[in-house]
Amino acid sequence: MSKPNPQDRKYSRDHEWARDENDGTATIGITDYAQEMLTDIVFVELPPVGKKVAQGAPVAVVESVKSVSDVYSPVSGEVIAVNSQLEDDPALVNQDAFGDGWIVRMRLEKPAEFGALLDAAAYELLISEEKH
Amino acid sequence: MKKTPLYEKHVALNAKIIDFGGWAMPVQYTNVIDEHKTTRTAATLFDICHMGEITVRGSQALDLLQLALTRNLQTQETGQIKLSALLTENGGIIDDLTVYKLAPDYYMLVTNATTCDRDWQWINALRKAREFDCTLENISDKTGKLDLQGPSACKILRTLTNCDLNNLQYYHFTELTLLGKPAIISRSGYTGEDGFEIYAPAAIIGDIWDRILTEGIIFGLKPAGLGARDTLRLEAGMLLNGQDMMEDVTPLEVPYGWLIDLDKEFIGAETLKALKLSGLKKKMVGLEVTGRGIARHGYKVFLGDREIGIVTSGTFAPTLNKAIGLAFVDIDCSAPDTEITIAIRDSRAPAKIVKLPFYKRNRLKTEG
Numbered sequence: 001m002s003k004p005n006p007q008d009r010k011y012s013r014d015h016e017w018a019r020d021e022n023d024g025t026a027t028i029g030i031t032d033y034a035q036e037m038l039t040d041i042v043f044v045e046l047p048p049v050g051k052k053v054a055q056g057a058p059v060a061v062v063e064s065v066k067s068v069s070d071v072y073s074p075v076s077g078e079v080i081a082v083n084s085q086l087e088d089d090p091a092l093v094n095q096d097a098f099g100d101g102w103i104v105r106m107r108l109e110k111p112a113e114f115g116a117l118l119d120a121a122a123y124e125l126l127i128s129e130e131k132h
Numbered sequence: 133m134k135k136t137p138l139y140e141k142h143v144a145l146n147a148k149i150i151d152f153g154g155w156a157m158p159v160q161y162t163n164v165i166d167e168h169k170t171t172r173t174a175a176t177l178f179d180i181c182h183m184g185e186i187t188v189r190g191s192q193a194l195d196l197l198q199l200a201l202t203r204n205l206q207t208q209e210t211g212q213i214k215l216s217a218l219l220t221e222n223g224g225i226i227d228d229l230t231v232y233k234l235a236p237d238y239y240m241l242v243t244n245a246t247t248c249d250r251d252w253q254w255i256n257a258l259r260k261a262r263e264f265d266c267t268l269e270n271i272s273d274k275t276g277k278l279d280l281q282g283p284s285a286c287k288i289l290r291t292l293t294n295c296d297l298n299n300l301q302y303y304h305f306t307e308l309t310l311l312g313k314p315a316i317i318s319r320s321g322y323t324g325e326d327g328f329e330i331y332a333p334a335a336i337i338g339d340i341w342d343r344i345l346t347e348g349i350i351f352g353l354k355p356a357g358l359g360a361r362d363t364l365r366l367e368a369g370m371l372l373n374g375q376d377m378m379e380d381v382t383p384l385e386v387p388y389g390w391l392i393d394l395d396k397e398f399i400g401a402e403t404l405k406a407l408k409l410s411g412l413k414k415k416m417v418g419l420e421v422t423g424r425g426i427a428r429h430g431y432k433v434f435l436g437d438r439e440i441g442i443v444t445s446g447t448f449a450p451t452l453n454k455a456i457g458l459a460f461v462d463i464d465c466s467a468p469d470t471e472i473t474i475a476i477r478d479s480r481a482p483a484k485i486v487k488l489p490f491y492k493r494n495r496l497k498t499e500g
Contacts (some may be wrong), residue, residue: 033267045424
């Protein structure tokens, strides 16, 4: 079973999470439900720091043994940090998708975009519908 | 989608089901890496009921197969298996299949799932055209097939039969009784590991599946899906028809030269002889990604700025812990150790051409 979706962040319909760090930046990753669907993640392609990404555009790529999946940025902004630990240990995304398996940190270009994302309850509803 | 007799069991085991050539098949039960490693270290059980079985019987069964298939079956013994290719007149591969010699006038062909109907029509048409005295029967629907693979496979299977499996040689089979019904067990598989392919009536294949899973628990046995089957076969340097080669590829261009016996007459032989004289343009090679990234089916291969080919199979290899693949490349760039690059999205990953197979089992690991 998936881990509970933390209340301290927002979610996209594409199964990414974004946590507002309250300093004009947000940390971004994929949800535990997403890593469970992908199963064994063996490679994460990270963007260069400084890359500007629009909301909904691919910001990274995660690959399982069998699949290649884009990670879509839930917000617009500039990449200010990447989780380089994932280069050596991509399975961190499987083990701790909401924590050590974070993918990028972005400087928010349009903070208002945050409001339109799903809260944990709405996201849970979305995945319970997908499961059936 | 078509379902095998084991479909409900896969659903009950929480398998992820995919469409494989029109069949609803389990791709994984837990995850591919776990199932892959379990095959290399203990044993796994695969539902392979989707593959095709065709019998050929009659005084001219051998004559028909000699004409239809690339391999010379004259020296094949009863109880022996031969891998062979079925070609078009142009030398293109319709299928790679195994030939089980049940008796001097009685053979079973084991075909790929997606090519079984095509093989059936092709061989039947040939039989009619040449008026060979033999009959063909497609027994795919009434035949169940399980693959039990891994170093502990022999120990597990011995709990179901008194048959002397220890002395069953690689690429040989035996006919026996399993759960009171006639069955065939061969020492063969598609993983690069020791193991067995088991054929039994579809009506009891579910009971055999359950028995093996139960008896196998103490040996660490798990069910495995097509995901692990694909990574295992690729590590072992085995080809997948329909992905690594289509009907426009000849056996000379892929590592199937050893299946060709040009000293006998068979369909496609003349084209292959001509091709040998004129020289090949492309060749299939193994590759290993030395930079970052995973080569996948359809990615382009470069030597410097020159595009030299395309990846046909590519994956992360769990046993080797690196990215490997098969690719068709220009023949002048196909030597081992050639440094190439693979176009992965908008960058190029360094890679090199390597000899096949990527993985070879340590035969001492096999537990008799």
